[in-house]
Amino acid sequence: MTTIDSFSEMLKPLSESEFLASVLGRRPMHIPGPSGRFASLLSWGALNEILLCHRQVDHLSLRIALNADIVPPAAYTHRSEERLEEQCLQLDVVKLNHLLREGASIVLNKVQELHPPVSALCRTMEWSLHTSVEACAFAGWHGVQGLPVHWDSEDVFVAQVEGTKHWTLREPAFKHPLAMHRDRLQPPESVYWEGDLQPGDLLYMPRGWWHCAVPNDQPSLHVSFAIRPPTGLDLIMGVLRRLPESELVRTAVPRFASEEAQAQYLSGIRNSIATLMDQVTVKDYLRVIDSVAKTRGALSLPWAAMPGQSLPDHFWLHWMPPRPAPLVESDREVILDVMGSQFRFANIAAPVIRDLMSCRRVTVGDLCARHAHADVQEFLTDLIAANLVAVSANRVI
C-alpha cells in the first residue's frame, strides 16, 4: 500500500503550483485519482481501534449524524458504573450498531490527534500551505444523509478513502463568509456541481460553499482536511494588538470634551492606526505568524530523557517545526525563529539544520553519513530536547 505523505501527491495530476495560483480560495475542484491513493490514511480496522481505545466518549470529538441531524450522545453511550466517583460516558457498541444500521454516519473530529498517517499528512499540508490543518473522518453505510446541507468556515479537502459518496455543491451567495455569519445565510436553489467521489478522488472547496454528502448505499469512508488561512481581519487584529503602545489610544474617550476636542482625539487615533499599518508588510506579517506557529510535537522516548545515548541508524528523524523558516547565518552562529522561540546554534551546525529542514524525514544513518565530519549524534540530543527533532522507530508518526 503506497503511503501518501505529501501535499503534491494529494493533488495529482494537478500541480501544487497550479493549485496555489488558480484554485486555492477561488473555486471548488474535483480531482479524480488512482483508487488506492488515500488507502493508507485510514482503514476500517484503524477506525475500529480508535473507537475502542477511546471508549470514553468524553475524550473523543465524536458525533453521530442521522437524517441531517446530530444524534444525542445518550442514544449511543452508557454511563460506566464501575466506580461511582469516576463515572464516565462510554460508547455503547450495541446501541451504536443499531443506529448505524438505521443509516447513521460516524463523524470523528481531530483525527490528526488520533492516527499517525493522518497526523503526518496534516503536517506536510501545513508545511506547503502555511496554515494549521485539522482532520475529520466520516463513515457512512447507507444512502441516508448524515449532516445537513451546510457550509464550513474553513477551506476543505475531502479525500475519499473507500466506497463512494454523492456530493452536491452550491455557490455561496455571500463570498468568503466567516463563522460569525453562520446564522444569516441560506443555501441557493441552483446546484453548482454534483457527482460521486470514488476512492482516491479529492474534492476541494473554499470556505462558504454549501455542500451535502450522502453515501451510495455501501460502506464509505472519507477524511476531510480543514484549513483556515489568515484573513485581512486577522492581519488587522494582529496589527491592532500593538496599539496599546500609543498613549493616546490608552486615554479615555473624551465624553465631556468639546466637539472640536473629540474630533482632534479621533484624528489622533486614526493617525495611530495608519502609522502602525504603514509599518507592516504582508511579507513580514506572514513571516511572524509562521514563526510562532506551534507544533503538537512528538515524544521521543526513551531517548529524549537520556542525553548522550546514540540513536540506532535505522531510526527515523522528523523535523518538527510546522512551517518553513529562514535560517539566518552570521560569522559565528545561525539563528532560527520557529515555534515562538529563537534558537541559536554554532554555525558549524548550519548544514545539518538545513538538511533536516529540507528533507524533514531522514534516517539517523543517512543523516550521519551525509555529515560525517560533524558530531551529528551529539547535536541530535540537543535538537530532540528542544522538540526541533523527534525520533521514532516508525517512518510515520
Ligand SMILES: [Fe+2]
Ligand atoms: Fe462540511
